[in-house]
Structures are given as structure tokens and as C-alpha cells.
Amino acid sequence: MSLSSTQSRLTILVWALGTTQVIGYGTLYYAFGILAAPMAHDLDWPQEWVFGVFSAALLLGGLAAPLAGRQMDRLGAGRVMVVGSLLSALALACAAMAPGRVGFVFSIVAIELAATLVLYDAAFAALAQAAGSAAKQRITQLTLIGGFASTAFWPLTALLLEHLTWREIFLAFALLHLGICAPLHLLLARSLDWRKASALALAGGSAPATHHAGSLSPAARPRAFLWMAAGFSCGGFVLSAVLMHVVPMLATLGLGAAAALVGSLFGPAQVVARLVNMLFGGRLAATWLAVLSTALLPCGLALLLVSAPALPGALAFALLFGMGSGLISIVRGTVPLMLFGTADYGARLGRLxxxxxxxxAAAPFALAVLLARLGPAWALSGLVLIGLAGVVALIALARLSASAAPQPRLTPATSG
Structure with missing residues (x-):
């Protein structure tokens, strides 16, 4: 296969995965924050308990991630994503037809288990298998496309809710997975031999692909993994809490109808940050990009806390927080690749x-309780502290990475 043909295949792969990520995140994650209120009304539950179900489902989905990652390494991420698309459609349909609370709970859990098989971790594994050491650039391109998920599905879900019930919306989302995501994943799985694709891809766009061995020595890897997990966990907690509550939270701060406008800036801010990183961020180590991305979260929240209900402060918060969110999606895939290499990449992402x-997982529920009991000021202050803890952990990771092995090592690809 020629180098130009390989590049074309990888470009098609990125665009196809980008489409499925927009649909996947939009339907399996972002829409829930808009639909939680009508769900709670329909089920005669407090809204906090609906978010509690969602948090529990996220937890169970995360616990299943290591097993999913091992299957991606063994069978190929493309094939796993086909199964995930079919399960996503089935789970959404089951939730739409759930007769009561018990069926609803099991269906939401099924949705998040299926999400483990189709969202970013699975897509990153597919790119690592297809592009080898060139996957960092492709991951950045993928997240650039995926950043439109919230921009598209927050207003789309709100618009649909004016004409449909949440159950009918879930049925429509199921059709998206069945009619668009599953066929795309099936075509990708069939068109690429995942076990041999890395031998045909390009490294840096000019040479045959290599298996990246990682920049860390074996002795430094356990500590690095702990710092990485701590930093990503703190950042993930803040993101998970805010993204599920951003519009109602802004409304409680006195922004009223402007809350939706502020929330709509998240997606464009994510895309802008990813585009700037793709064009100018090549010289910044992935570990320090992780520090920067996580630091933007507490900075944005602190600015919102001191400026609310002023609209300019809220807009600045949306830009900072959205940029941090956009960059975090990149470093979740590139930092493990840089530090630990492509070997067992899917399984490592699963453990992480x-x-x-x-x-x-408890973040949406915890913030819902804090907002209801203590108000937005105390809730936001707690999130700022958690975000700062993540920054400290990632600074330790960056320092460890720089001292342990300043130069990455590459080993020739094999065809196994």
C-alpha cells in the first residue's frame, strides 16, 4: 500500500470516527443534562436521584473499561465499536420503553456500559492501532471534530424537547446509532486490518510507522501512572460535575435566559483550543499541555465565582472552561501514548x-446535592480546590517525565 493511500485511509478514519463521536457524546452524555428534568417528572423522582442513577451508571461503565480495553487490543477497536453501537441503540430504546423506575435504572446503566465501547477511549485505541506513533496528530484531529458534540446536541435536544417527550427523543437517538454509527464502525472494521495497519501507517507523515515504546523507563512508570491517574481524576471530576449542570447552574447564579447562550460557547471554545494546539502546540510536551488544560478549569470557575451574575465574566468562564475541556480530551489519549507507548494501549487506557x-462518577450527583443544599458559591469553591489538586498532580507528572527520560525511544514495528 502506498504512503498516500495510507494517509487517505487515516484521514477517512478520522472523519468517520469524528462523526460517531459527535453522535456518541451528544446522545449518550450531553443530552442527559437537558433531559434529566422531564425524566424526573415522568418517574416522579427528585432530580438529584435521576443524576444519581446517571452517576452510578458512569461508575459501572468505568469499571468495565479495563475489560473493554483488553478486547480492543485483542480483537481490534473497530470490531468492538460495532458491537458498542448496536448495544447503544438497544439500550437507548430500552430506556425509552422502560415502564418504571427499575427498568429505567437498568437501561441507563446499559447505556453507559455501551458508551465505554464507542466513545473517545475506543476511538483513541483505533487510531493507535491504525497510525502507530503518528496517532498523536490523528487524536488531535479527532477531538477537533468531536468538540462539536455539545454545540450540536445541547440545542438540538432542547429543540426536540419542545415537540417530543424524552422517551421519543431516546428512540430517535437509538436510530442514529443504528443507522449511522454502526454502519460506519462496520465499514472501518472491515476496511482496516487492525493488527497490520500500524506497519502501513506513517510516522510524522514521512516514514513507515513505528511502535512507540514510550519515553519512561520501567522504574518510573508506576509513579507516573499514579500521578497521571490522580491528575486526570481531579480534572474529570470537575468536568463531569459542571458539564451536567452548566445551564441550570448558570441560571441559579442570576444569568437567567443568558445561561443557554453562555453554555453554547463551550463547544466552540473546545474546537478553538484544539485547533490552536494542532497548529502551534507541536513543541509543547503532552504532559505540560495536560497541566495547562487542567489549570484552565479552576481558573474559569474562580472567575465565574467572583464575577457572577455579570455576563462578561460568565462568557470568559465559558471560554476558559471550554478550552480546558477541549485540551483535556486530547491529553487523555496523548499522554499515555507518549509516556508508555503503543503496546497494550487499549488496556492501559481502560485501567486509567x-x-x-x-x-x-459521583460528580453530577454531588454537585446537584451541593447546589440544592449549600448554593452555587460553596459548590463552585469546592470544585476550584479539586481542580487545583489535579494541577499539582500533573505538574509532578511532568517533572517526573522530564527527569526520567528526556528523549522518547522508538522501536521498529512488527507485523504480529
């Missing part, structure tokens, strides 16, 4: 996701 989700 399990640790992160165990600590972040």
Missing part, C-alpha cells in the same frame, strides 16, 4: 478510565 471514573 476505571480509576478516573471511580472518582468522578
Amino acid at each position: 478510565t476505571a480509576i478516573r471514573v471511580v472518582t468522578t
